[in-house]
Amino acid sequence: MPKAVRFTEYGGIGVLNVVDVERTVPGERQVLVKVVAAGINPGEAAIRRGFLHDRFPATFPSGQGSDLAGIVEELGTGATGFAVGDEVIGFTHKRASHAEYVIVDDDHLTPRPAAVPWEQAGALFVAGTTAYAAVHAVRVKRGETVVVSGAAGGVGSLVVQLARHAGATVIGLASEPHHAWLARHGAIPLTYGEDVGERIRAVAGGTIDAFIDTFGAPYVELALELGVPGERINTIIDFPGAAKHGTKAEGSAAAASADVLRELATLIADGDLEIPVAGVYQLDEVREAFRELERRHTNGKIVLRP
Template identity: 45%
Template sequence: MAMAIAFSEYGGPEVLSPLEIAEPVAGPGEVRVRVRAAGVNPVDVKLRRGDFAGMVPVTFPQRLGNEFAGVIDQVGADVSAFAEGDEVLGFTAMAAYAEVLTVPADSVTAKPDALPWEVAGALSAVGQTAANALRELKVGAGETLLVHAAAGGVGTVAVQLARRLGARVIGTASERNHDYLRSLGAEPVRYGAGLVERVRALAPGGVDVVLDAVGGEAVDASLELVADRARIGTTVDQKAADEHGIVRLRGARSAELLAELAGLAAGGELVLPIAAAHPLTAAAEAHREVETGHVRGKVVLTTG
């Protein structure tokens, strides 16, 4: 038997509890991974609270977690790219908060030796979301990109990737994160009342494109700053996307893209700070931290 984290009713972090599961067996085309680290994301919090009730199928007890890193200990039939003992990072759907899991072999990629376990376990969701968003919004050299929640996980990666593309980046954040954003190559601006005027003062030539990871008032400000709604994208606000015709950013996950991001992170060309690493059994505490909305980088769960 093995342990996973699950919830049997919607509610606060306290509804998360250990769940004993039978050890899965790797089927054809699959690998079994002993998890070392799993990222905690805002979507996990929203699922646990019931924000998506009626939209995302849930079967109680419901597990959580969409990204992980660990060691392969079983290889299914028809898998030749990996072997027992390989260190990998990858992605799944509502299953990564666990000691062990099985996934299709094309959902993992080799973990570079230089990449810490915590970063490897937290890279997939924010890294692939950010990379796909920049691609979908067609961010290019010489353009000015505004990133809402630039100090968060998606924002942190998006700032750095956009700078690599040659874009100028303005990022919204609380003042305590302004030096951090400068270290990533962004020009920080305080969010809240007066944001549009502050951004216009920084970029009198205008903003070309917006990546929003906040929703609500951030989208309202974006609509004032950018006329072309195909260049405004949100990762969180489906209602705003439907109402205003802006882009609802999702993006397909792939092992190839994850491998590229892992290589950048291992080489020091992409920084993903780990705000906190909690034991798997402390998932409730990890959720409380993420739920504040003020995490710099990522929070992860570890299995020791």
């Protein structure tokens, strides 16, 4: 029988199990995909712990996972655009991609370019669309200066590259071990922590046009202290800060489409975007994968290979 990740109660990584499940049949305009790679994300850990119960409650037993890349196994009635054997990148809103097989709506898939590695393809959706939405939310323009917190993380590393691709000067906040990666990707690395505001001002040498926070408090407040207008501050995690100060809080929901996935995959294939992969785990190592994720010090994405 196919295997999938399940949890039956809120809690730490110990509630995660890999269990046998029935192989489901795709319905109207659905596709059954054999998963080759699936990224894991901080939001999944927060949901599993019950931290987001009011906004995203779990129904038990719960699966998890949105990101996926794999091979079309079966087509449902009326499914178009794909054939059995096609290699695809996609997403599901059913918390189901951490599994050997997943049912996906046909309009949630895009072809995988041969030049896009499986691990990067499987980790593209949540981080990629979140970064895409964040950069567009603050309207990054050529010649501007943008600060990115959590700049070496799964989302932050993509924000840095997309902002640089738009022609901005990027100041990336990250721990020192990740500075070399940031510098190689055209960013100005700075260590977070004490006096970071003063150090940002010194490096910027002028106006700071936009601030994208991928880490959380207190960066919304710091951005305001740096003189960044509220409409040009976007946080993907500090929702209370955004509500209090009237800044933006746009994430993957604002860019969750196959069209955006296709655009991002093309950038990867053309060598204009890289998804750093911090670690690859087998499906039955899902607890170890989330243990590494929840340390919050990885450079890039962590991926499951069912």
